[in-house]
Amino acid sequence: MTATTQDAATRALARAWFYPYTLPDGRPLPSSHGGRVDAIHTTRARMLDAWLAREFTGDRSKRRALDVACHQGFFSIQLARAGFGRVDAVDVRQEHVDDVNLLREIYALENLHTRRGDVLAMTDAAEHDLVLMFGLLYHLENPVGALRRARALTRRACVIESQVVPHLSGMVDWGSYEYVRPLKGCFGIIDEIDETHAPEASVTGICLAPSTEGLLWLLHAVGFRHAEVLPVPDDGYEQLRHGKRVMVAALV
Numbered sequence: 001m002t003a004t005t006q007d008a009a010t011r012a013l014a015r016a017w018f019y020p021y022t023l024p025d026g027r028p029l030p031s032s033h034g035g036r037v038d039a040i041h042t043t044r045a046r047m048l049d050a051w052l053a054r055e056f057t058g059d060r061s062k063r064r065a066l067d068v069a070c071h072q073g074f075f076s077i078q079l080a081r082a083g084f085g086r087v088d089a090v091d092v093r094q095e096h097v098d099d100v101n102l103l104r105e106i107y108a109l110e111n112l113h114t115r116r117g118d119v120l121a122m123t124d125a126a127e128h129d130l131v132l133m134f135g136l137l138y139h140l141e142n143p144v145g146a147l148r149r150a151r152a153l154t155r156r157a158c159v160i161e162s163q164v165v166p167h168l169s170g171m172v173d174w175g176s177y178e179y180v181r182p183l184k185g186c187f188g189i190i191d192e193i194d195e196t197h198a199p200e201a202s203v204t205g206i207c208l209a210p211s212t213e214g215l216l217w218l219l220h221a222v223g224f225r226h227a228e229v230l231p232v233p234d235d236g237y238e239q240l241r242h243g244k245r246v247m248v249a250a251l252v
């Protein structure tokens with residue numbers, strides 16, 4: 001370790017982390033929740049790994065990836081280690097961008113780049129072979145706009161992971177009982193107005209969480225040609241096993 005890396009490691013050890021991180025010498029970084037929510041992260045990492053092994057085979061050094069709402073960069077780091085030539089990690093909160101920069105120094109990941117940004121304001125071209133949008137959609141008041149952004153940013157594939165709400169189906173009177181439309185999906189309204197200070201929360205406080213069926217329909221509607229719910233390991237995190245959260249792969 002260089003002196004700079006050693007200093008970064010000392011700073012990382014002095015505080016708590018949302019994700020299960022280990023220093024290159026094997027020392028674990030302190031957890032902000034005593035490891036209580038690690039299973040959700042490790043299950044998602046395993047699901048992403050399994051999907052990458054299928055969809056991004058061979059040399060990835062010419063591939064670019066983007067992790068939108070990267071938080072402390074757990075999945076950005078996974079992609080950087082998986083051999084993507086360039087990984088951009090973006091989050092609306094500067095504190096998270098600073099944390100990813102610290103880990104980038106510790107892990108010496110030169111292919112990892114960071115910036116602060118709001119998903120709805122991102123203007124990158126469709127230059128990212130892979131776009132991740134994990135844990136974000138249900139913290140937004142404009143999830144459809146975010147899905148349109150995701151489509152605009154994606155060259156090949158986008159993987160979205162979200163909390164979902166129970167689905168409603170049926171016919172809806174659309175002006176008259178003689179003119180009806182099928183319900184394609186639904187959103188649940190969740191209040192985070194008093195939690196916008198929380199590191200994982202919405203920045204506006206108004207959250208719209210989709211149903212799985214609605215999310216799949218919307219992904220097609222914004223221009224993806226294929227969207228599928230990814231399989232969950234039998235011993236994976238309960239919410240994913242029970243379909244209360246889903247990971248969906250959408251292809252351009």
Ligand SMILES: C[S@@+](CC[C@H](N)C(=O)[O-])C[C@H]1O[C@@H](n2cnc3c(N)ncnc32)[C@H](O)[C@@H]1O
Pocket residue numbers: 068069070071072074090091092093096117118119120133134135136139199200201202203
């Ligand atoms: C529940 S955390 C999920 C973090 C990580 N992607 C994961 O799945 O573990 C939500 C993240 O979204 C970020 N976020 C919230 N609103 C955002 C926005 N409008 N644009 C970009 N990031 C946002 C938060 O700062 C936070 O890091």
